[in-house]
Amino acid sequence: MTIKEVSEKYGLTPDTLRYYERVGIIPPVPRKKSGVRDYDEAACGWVELMKCMRSAGVRIEALIEYSSLFQQGDETAEARKELLMEQRRQLMERMEDMRRSLDRLNRKIERYERLTGKAES
Amino acid sequence: MTIKEVSEKYGLTPDTLRYYERVGIIPPVPRKKSGVRDYDEAACGWVELMKCMRSAGVRIEALIEYSSLFQQGDETAEARKELLMEQRRQLMERMEDMRRSLDRLNRKIERYERLTGKAES
DNA sequence: ATACTCCCTGGAGCCCCCTCCAAGTCAAGT
């Protein structure tokens, strides 16, 4: 697959895909003779994973480390697991913040609804 | 209350508090004769609200608009409600992304746990 | 009175994460 096709498939721009590869959150993508990127399934898998993690707010830095550990082979499995657990912890923390905020928004909106109701009655 | 006390109470730096006021997500804070900020309860309420919203990822721009509508008086109530509802929508969307990401993290971590288990047995 | 500490403002700087661009290469179409 070309970079364009992958970009359409996952909703990331070609620039972003090149950026992700450059910083190393996506391992080097296979190339054609000409040097043009030719994404295979593994590469697409990385793209999808990183899109997912980024959309949840996981830092590039953490993803670089994960990817780099992965490329160092099996003996880094434990370290990767630690990293993932730490990210999970942070993710849950952020979700808790959001839950609080959502509660608050809901209460505020409700108040506005009561006001509007009164104004109409 | 001084800016320092407020900053300690809510865990935001004085710089951030001044920044929030400057961009207008917090309405002008009362001042002493000398020009020094003297946060009253209303001002603290705004700080707390904005801290909550920002920690959930609500954009400064949206908060500026909310605060500005608020300062324009009662006739903007409907517009404020719309704005809050839009923010709630976005918040729920982000939470859904995070839920997906969390599922994925959990599955990945589980896999690592099975690996570790095998290695130990 | 002098030092200390906290505050003020305006503006520059910084970090993160892309996003855009210039200059060049390759493959296909006419």
Next chain:
DNA sequence: ACTTGACTTGGAGGGGGCTCCAGGGAGTAT
């Protein structure tokens, strides 16, 4: 052979959200 167009690289630029000065004012302690 030449144009077209999608790809390449390295590097600069940009937006969001703070964060950090420099330069100056006020209130308190010695």
